[in-house]
Amino acid sequence: MGSFDPVARRRGGEAKFARPLAQLLVFGYHQAMSCIFPVAIFGTLALSSLVxxxxxxxxxxxxLALLAVQYLMYRSGLETLDEIKVICVFHVIGLLLEIYKVGMGSWSYPEPGYTKLLGVPLYSGFMYASVASYMCQVWRRLRMDMTGWPGLVPALALGGAIYLNFFTHHFIPDVRWWLTALVVLVFWKTRIVYRVRSRTYRMPLTVAFFLVGFFIWLAENIATFFNAWKYPDQHEAWRLVSFGKISSWFLLVIISVIIVAQLKHAKANRTP
Structure with a gap:
């Protein structure tokens, strides 16, 4: 019969606890590094509202501050040229949506500025681009991949329908909930594969959509608190952004993931 060694048992328990803790810390580090540009945006909003x-x-x-941050991130190697290109695409997509939404009275940018286009400051596109920055960074840092991807045509068709609905729901019934149900069906078998050190993990893509959308909603509350923009019910006093906005960010994240995933897939196929 083997002898009982309490010291060895304690050390084994400590090692068993230390391994998942180390994984969590490494995962948190990569998430934090992937959020540098979004954090820079909110830091700039906060500082500029106080000073x-x-x-x-x-x-x-x-x-000017956000352009400088992007330049420094590129020069320091935190972002690649391909990632800068993706960010520029999202900046344009976001700016067009902002111009339309402000024109429809969904929200406003009440402060003056020389760099405003049709009532929308040009920096606003960076708030959408920050989602793309996060996606590109976390994809590279966690060596992400996907299984069960529905393919180019279904993914782009769904992404296009979601983006179009942001414009058309002012004139025809909002079909976001039908689109959300369609997202679940189309991406039912899709899993995100990500790696932390030597271990590989998987997560349903729809769960990732919701989590990112929820955290963007939290960030939106911070942004409106620092007067990045105002919803109609926030002009008298700041109040919590409607929970319904989570569904909007959920759908916007889907567009981001579709574009980034397709670009990553296209680049991988071009790489010998």
Missing amino acids: QAPFVHRYDLIL
Whole structure:
């Protein structure tokens, strides 16, 4: 009969606890590094709301600051040229949506600025681009891949329908819940594969959509608190952004993932 060694048993228990803790810390580190640009945006919004810069409008200052952050991230190697290109695409997509939504009265940018286009400051596109920045960064850092991807045509058709609904629901019935149900059906078998050190993990893609959308909703509350923009019910006093906005961010995240995933897949196929 083997002898009982309490020291060895304690060390074994400590090692068993230390391994998942180490995995969690590494995962958290990569998530934090992937959020550098979004954090820079909210930091700039917060600082510019507390400190009034002389001779420059706040919206213009935010744009200059975010352009500088992007330049520094690229020069330091935190972002690649391909990632910068994706960010520019999302900046344009987001800016077009912002111009339309502001024109329809969904929200407003009440402060003055020279870098405003049809009532929308140019920095606003970076808030959409920050989602793309996060996606590109976390994809590279966690060596992500996907299984069960529905294919180019279904993914792009669904992404296009979601983006179009952001415009058309002002004139025809909002079909976001039908689109959400369609997302679940189309991506039912899709799993995100990600790696932390030597271990591989999998997560249903729809769960990832919801989690990212929820955290963006939290970030949106921070942004409106610091007057990045205002919803109609926030002009008198700040209040919590409607929980219904989570569904909007959920669908927007889907567009981001579809574009990033297709670009990553296309690049992988071109790589010898």
